[in-house]
Amino acid sequence: MSMDTELKVKEEIERLLKAGFIRPAIYADWLANIVPVLKRxxxxxxxxxxxxxxxxxxxxxxxxxxxxxxxxxxxxxxQMLSFMDGNAGYNQIMMAEEDIHKTAFMCPGL
Structure with a gap:
């Protein structure tokens, strides 16, 4: 990815860390790739x-x-029908403790 995109990705990862949505993993068995999506x-x-x-x-x-x-x-x-927030809804999904390690992903330059 370009340097500009990489800087924006790093900023977003820092924001997610501060918000408590993600946490660092030292020795992960599984790592997924991230796909940055730029909002035009x-x-x-x-x-x-x-x-x-x-x-x-x-x-x-x-x-x-x-x-x-x-x-x-x-x-x-x-009488009632509700939907999950599609913007940040992925942050609201609870993971089983034994499956959390499967959600690890690689961070560029961190």
Whole structure:
């Protein structure tokens, strides 16, 4: 990645560290790559983690999640329907303690 993008990625990683959304790992068994996504209007960087290799290495679920539209249709007669925040929602997903090591990713220059 370019030096400008790398600096923005480092700033975003520092922000996530200070917010407590991520934490350092010293000896990780698994490392994923990050994919910086530049927001054109603001010039800000959003860090996405590429877990495709982890997905390929993980055993397949016998009972996959139903399609999203089926879930919404199933909730049609309820009084309340809520959605997770799509902007920072990934920070709100709780991980099982034994699976946290699988979420490690490489940080450029840190």
């Amino acid at each position: 209007k603001t010039g800000a960087v959003r860090i996405c983690v590429d877990y495709r290799n982890l997905n390929e290495a993980s055993p397949k679920d016998e009972y996959p999640m139903p399609m999203a539209d089926m879930l919404v249709d199933g909730a049609a007669h309820n």
